[in-house]
Amino acid sequence: MRATPKRPRAGLRTVSTVVLLGLGTVLPAPAAAAATVDPAATYVLVNRNSGKALDVSGGATGAGAAIIQRTRDDRASQQWQFVGSGGGYYRIKSRVSAMVLGFPSTADRTGLVQSTDTGDPGQQFRPAGPSGRDVRLLNRASGKAVDVLDGSTADGAPIVQLPGSGGAGQRWQLVRLDADVTPPTAPGNPRVSGLTCTQATLSWSASSDDVGVAYYDIYHDGQLMTSVPGTALSAQLSVSPGATWGLHVNARDAAGNVSQASPTVTVTVPQCQSDTQPPTTPTGVTATASGTTVTVRWTASTDNVGVTGYEVLRDGTVAGSTSGAAATSFTDSGLAPNTRYQYQIRARDAQANRSAPSTPVAVTTGTSCATAVCSVTRVATETDLPWGLTTLPDGQVLYGRRDAFEIVRLDPATGTKTVVGRMPGVAGTDGEGGVLGLAVATDFAADPWLYVMHTSTSDNRVVRIRYTGGVLTGTPQVLLTGIPRNKYHNGGRLRFGPDGKLYIATGDGQNGEWAQDRANLAGKVLRINRDGTIPADNPFGTPVWSYGHRNPQGLAFDSQGRLWEQEFGNNVMDETNLIVRGGNYGWPRCEGTTGSCGEAGFVAPKRTYPVAEGSCSGIAIVRDALYIACLRGARLYRAEISGDSLTNVQQYLNGTYGRLRTVEPSADGGLWLTTSNYGDKDSIANNSNESILKVQLGR
Known part of the structure; x- marks a missing residue:
């Protein structure tokens, strides 16, 4: 039997968009207004805590029948209409019985029942926020919220009223049964104009939709930057000096259906000022061996604009790198035993100016591995x-x-x-x-x-x-x-x-x-x-x-x-x-x-x-140590699992092999590690230059 869930019907939404500008901070989503419902529509009400639907117990049609939650299957006893009562309040009418929901008293934990529609305040509810597609159903007589008794997730759990808490048990998704389920077409022809070191304008051709495009969401490399109304065909973006970004756009309709993405347009943001002066040469370089691992430390360089990182040279070849002016140490793992190595450090700035290499320092590794990562061997290369x-x-x-x-x-x-x-x-x-x-x-x-x-x-x-x-x-x-x-x-x-x-x-x-x-x-x-x-x-x-x-x-x-x-x-x-x-x-x-x-x-x-x-992708666990392969961070984290915490977090291979995608346990108790340095955002075959690495682990 194949598990093939049908595409979910989109619920009614009050859009609450979290906007992210460039590489800035998350802006808080605006508070949701009271939800607007369509009296001509039929809804299923799905509890956010349990994922189950508001239902009439046993599908009863008589007055006084209890209201419960039940696994959603869109049966008639799970279908409701909202009948306006004025002031933002509605009577919620059952499609199976034509009766309405109500609380017979204002006391906490009073059970929700269906009864003949009298227009009484106990039968009136206001669908309010908190956010997005969720609503709270607030009773007019008591001011209390419709909730699932004791936060139960079981079929048959009673529905009651309790003071508003905003918790998941009091949030209900309004799933409109006749909703729009067709996404817009992908936006076309993305293009950039007005590019400066801090701003750019992205424009695109309009999407089409059977109902209408409500929003366009603008991304760089899968990261949301901002959203604009569906009437806009351009957006002013904040960009970062020196960054190379792939910009693309998705269209979204009012029902929340999202299009496939537009093509990508690549932009390289210029620096805000010309800088040809390299940082000063790092000083105070030391190298200390512990088994087959060497730790290199140095004194920070200075620069007329700012140091952005350092490159670590082992025997004249770059063995790794660090990011940030304060990152003045590097651990070089997986070296050969009883071998003399020579290290130098080179500082760099945002415009790729590099200092002269530092005075070399030499160190000889020990006879055996004394750390977690003992050796790294490139077993194969890949063009995909x-x-x-x-x-x-x-x-x-x-x-x-x-x-x-x-x-x-x-x-x-x-x-x-x-x-x-x-x-x-x-x-x-x-x-x-x-x-x-x-x-x-x-x-x-x-x-x-x-x-x-x-x-x-x-x-x-x-x-x-x-x-x-x-x-x-x-x-x-x-x-x-x-x-x-x-x-x-x-x-x-x-x-x-x-x-x-x-x-x-x-x-x-x-x-x-x-x-x-x-x-x-x-x-x-x-x-x-x-x-x-x-x-x-x-x-x-x-x-x-x-x-x-x-x-x-x-x-x-x-x-x-x-x-x-x-x-x-x-x-x-x-x-x-x-x-x-x-x-x-x-x-x-x-x-x-x-x-x-x-x-x-x-x-x-x-x-x-x-x-x-x-920007970490794969993880593997060997002897209850968690290894994490990171792309943008270009490093392998190792953390020890202690209880339900991660402790003694260490970094390895920082910049040595570039972007790390996948880490998997090997048959001999080590790790397999793959890189993802080229062509990982374009779906084009054989435009990569990757490595498959074998990692031997120590303690």
Whole structure:
């Protein structure tokens, strides 16, 4: 049985957009006004805490029948109309009984019932904020909010009134059954004018929509910059001097349907002033060996404008780099034992002026590894992006060439690469789509399925295909479809859990509201059986395991069977999360620890990272140490799992190999590591120059 959730109907929205300017801070979303409802429309009311729908118990048609929550299936007893009562209040009328909702008293915990429409204040409700598509239903007689008793998520839980708290149990999504479900067409012809060192104007050709375009969302490289009304065909942008950005636009209609992205237009922002003066040469350089690791330290340089970082030269060749004027130390790992190395430091500024190298200092490594990372070996190179990677029981490695849509077998002993097949049905996104995550189950030798997540022309999907005789055979079995796709934010990582279930990380498809919509598969961690069916113990009766994610690309299980997740922030914070069943991780109202992160029910991250030091993609756990591969940060983090915390966080390979995409456990207790330095945002095959690295671990 294939789990193929239908596309969710869009609910009525009061748009509350979080605007991000350049690389600035998150601006708070404006408070939502009281919601406007359409008396001619029919709605299902879905509780934000439980994901279940307001229902008449037993589908009863008589007065006094209790109102409960029940798994949503859009039956007649879950359908409601809003009848105006004046002053922003409505009577909520059942489609199954023609009776209206009401509270027979004003006392706390009074149960909601249906009764004959008398127009009494106890039968009148005002749909108010707090935000986005959520409303609170405030009773006119009591002033109290419609809530689920004791925050229950069970079918049959009574609906009661309680003083307003704004918690998830008092928030209801108005899902309009006759809603617009057609997204606008992609905007066309993006172009830049008026480019200065701080500003640029982006213009585009209009999208079309069956109802009308309400907003255009402007991004650089998948990061939201600003939103403008649908009547605008240009936007004034704040840009950063010296930055190279790929700008693109999405269209959004009033129902929240989001278009595919426009083509990308690349801009290189000029510096605000000419600077040809290099920084001063670093001084005070020291190098200390601990086993096969060397720590280099130096005194900061000065510059007429400002030092932006340092390059570390090992034996005359750049071995790594640091960012920021205060970053005056570097750890060089994975060196040969009993070997003499010579180090120099070179300072750089924002306009790529470099100082002369410092006076060299020499150091000799010890006889054995005394740190976590002992050696790094380049086993293979790739002209396409090696995105997903998994190790087979015999130690051989399978990895995907993202933009070429191929699966390759890598022999770790020789570095020999063999294409074992091309995945059918894959389509790029002119961005970060293609062949993404790979996984195999523990019984692969007896049941040799390769599980693959990929983008298609219409969606993201999870399939499995046989791997026998050293090649892919047969037609892929489609396990899960309907995961929204876009240029960016496709997620893509797959991981089998110790429970034998397949866990899937999905991005929000560049629509933050989808991350909070549990009827939508975007912005989630999903969990399915190996044949694509839904496990009976999933929290919402759907593939959804957790929600409120922006663009998760890292999944890994620790020795206790707990799931850790790595997630891209927008432009403030990345986050590492410990995933709990049914948990809400807050996006888009919360990014890391910024925004409305104090809302009841949001699960806080275990660690956050500034985006400039992160943009981390893959994670792996070996001996309860969590390894995190970072793109923009160009480093490998290592953190020890202690209880439910991450401690003793260290950085390795900082700038040594550039942008790091995927990290996976190897068969011998080490790590596989892949780079993503070229062509990772364009879906063009074979325009990369990447490395597949083998990392030997120590303690």
